Amino acid sequence: MAQFWARLDAGIRTLPPGAFAFVMATGIVSTAFLMVGWSVVSTVMLVLAEVSLAALAVALVLRLVRHPGSALSDARKPERAFGYFTIVAAINVVAVRLYPHDPVAAIALAIVSIPVWLLLNYGVQAALMLGRRDRPVATQVNGSWFLWVVATQSLAAVGAEIGRGADNQWIAAISVALWGIGVVLYLMLATLVTLRLLTTRNDAAKLGPAYWIYMGATAITVLAGSYILVLPADLPIMAVMSPVVGGLTFILWAFGVWWIPLLLIFGVWRHGIQRIPLTYETDLWSIVFPLGMYSVASMHFGTQTHLPLMTTLGEYGAWVSGAAWLVVAAAMVASAAVRRPAAPR
Secondary structure, three states, X not given: OHHHHHHHHHHHHOOOOOOOHHHHHHHHHHHHHHHOOOHHHHHHHHHHHHHHHHHHHHHHHHHHXXXXXXXXXXXXXXXXXXXXXXXHHHHHHHHHHHOOOOHHHHXXXXXXXXXXXXXXXXXXXXXXXXXXXXXXXXXXXXXXHHHHHXXXXXXXXXXXXXXXXXXXXXXXXXXXXXHHHHHHHHHHHHHHHHHHHHHOOOOOOOXXXXXXXXXXXXXXXXXXXXXXXXXXXXXXXHHHHHHHHHHHHHHHHHHHHHXXXXXXXXXXXXXXXXXXXXXXXHHHHHHHHHHHHHHHHHHHHHHHHOOHHHHHHHHHHHHHHHHHHHHHHHHHHHHHHHHOOOOOO
């Protein structure tokens, strides 16, 4: 028993900042299956996302209480700090999925995510900008930085859903403002990350699955934009922003599609040419989430704007994301089984 608790405590101490990516991936694939009519599978995955969210929340609190130094150390590392934004995104992905059936629970989750987003939005940036460094922070930027965008747009999406249901102009305006902030953050980070890829030598070991969030950030921006477009047309903010949101949402959808082949090339180069072993890592959920998010965003935006091509692509994407979820989940279980020490005789 003592050995079990020691292993559990070690797992809590080393909990990856991006651990909540599993909840993000599971929640959005649940939404994708709901949209293609597989309601039973969708419900099972929703329950799994909810249970995982609760379990990871407990593990995170225990880490902060028992190992605060380890948690704060991750928050100061440019290559790991942005993983904490998966907390906000996971909460709101589940909230968006819940809202049509349980708006009270969805609103409660959204409220919980706001102070977490504020803390990370300013705390992580302050730590990286003002902390003492041996080398520039920009040289350590990677795909996980796009989680800043993902978390912001997850708030915009759930806010738009709540604002539409309540017909509240203040919530609607704040949601549109968050969407605009997310777009500007995406443009800023896309420039920064692309420049790093083009101006420094790329290490195959570090060019990992997290770069798929490059596309995932566009996908959740498209989803949040599509939710904003169905806000009541008579709201003052919509008279100003509706054409802007519609145009930029489609442009970002197209840009996300453009990124997919290049991301596949990254994977072939990393594993096929540079021979990095393809093994389970938490970042693999950063591939599943963008696939599921792009599917949901395409179906929702395509339906709202009467673009059947987008809707069809989203429906096919739902099955791709579901298959990817199964593969990564199987790899996760197999990896856990391999790491588990044999029981003493």
